[in-house]
Amino acid sequence: MRATRVLTHPALARQRFREIAQRADRNLDLVEASLIIALEDQPSLDIEGYLEQVGQWTEAIVNRLEGSHDVERIIDAINRLLFEEEGFHGQDDDYYDPRSAYVSELLDCHAGLPITLSILYLEISRRVGIDAAGMSLPGRFLVKLSGYFGDIVVDPFDGGRVLSTIELQTLLDTLYGGGVRLREHHLRSFSKKEVLARDLAQLKAAYLARHDLSHAAASIDRLLILDERDGFELRDRASLAMQMHAYATAIECLERYLTLMPHADDRSLIREQVAYLRAWMDQN
DSSP states (O other): OOOOOOOOOHHHHHHHHHHHHTSOGGGOOHHHHHHHHHHTTOTTOOHHHHHHHHHHHHHHHHHHHTTOOOHHHHHHHHHIIIIIISOOEEOOTTTTOGGGGOHHHHHHHSEEOHHHHHHHHHHHHHHTTOEEEEEEETTEEEEEEEETTEEEEEEGGGTTEEEOHHHHHHHHHHHHTTOOOOOGGGGOOBOHHHHHHHHHHHHHHHHHHTTOHHHHHHHHHHHHHHOTTOHHHHHHHHHHHHHTTOHHHHHHHHHHHHHHOTTOTTHHHHHHHHHHHHHHHHHO
């Protein structure tokens, strides 16, 4: 479908991600950032080509709106183009296929997980001039549009359906059989970097399910670029490092974990692990 591209070395892709993660949240383009995540594993990725396509879709929507700022008309225009004309739809059959976490795969196949569909919907909403943020229910990532009209929740995984508070609870009931009640914290807005972290967490889970330790570790490394003070990710990274026999990295991560979380319940165990690893390295 796409012309042959010059390959990007993974180290350069990682550096591009580091640079984009340093931007202020308001200056982040979610589709671009998500494509850079994919670039590390897909070195021939044509990022500019994908961005051009998203730009064309956005331009088509803006032209149809004819200057209107009516939120219902905006939602209808986005939904019509993405879900009716372009055929985007939710698909979770390959939830633990790492490719399912890539926006590039979504843009190629027009089928994806809630997180990737939400990233596309968020970015197009932003480009047409509406305030949009990610919102996470247990088991389903959504989009929240905000403005003079208040807050409107949209489910890109379900064709852009607008959900009332009652329908949000119904969705939870469908997913969890009535065992989860809708709470205020479920409705909070995610920053763009938090959205990227959710995408990387999906990628991490997919690689762990396949026992692909090196790629899972790379996913955690990028999560730590987004938030170097995430103690739980540091602990997971140390666990992977030990399985990969990268003991110096394991020690570094565990010591950072202890510094960040000095009162953690497992602090004694972690100190024992560090002491054991140091003794082993001294003897080998």
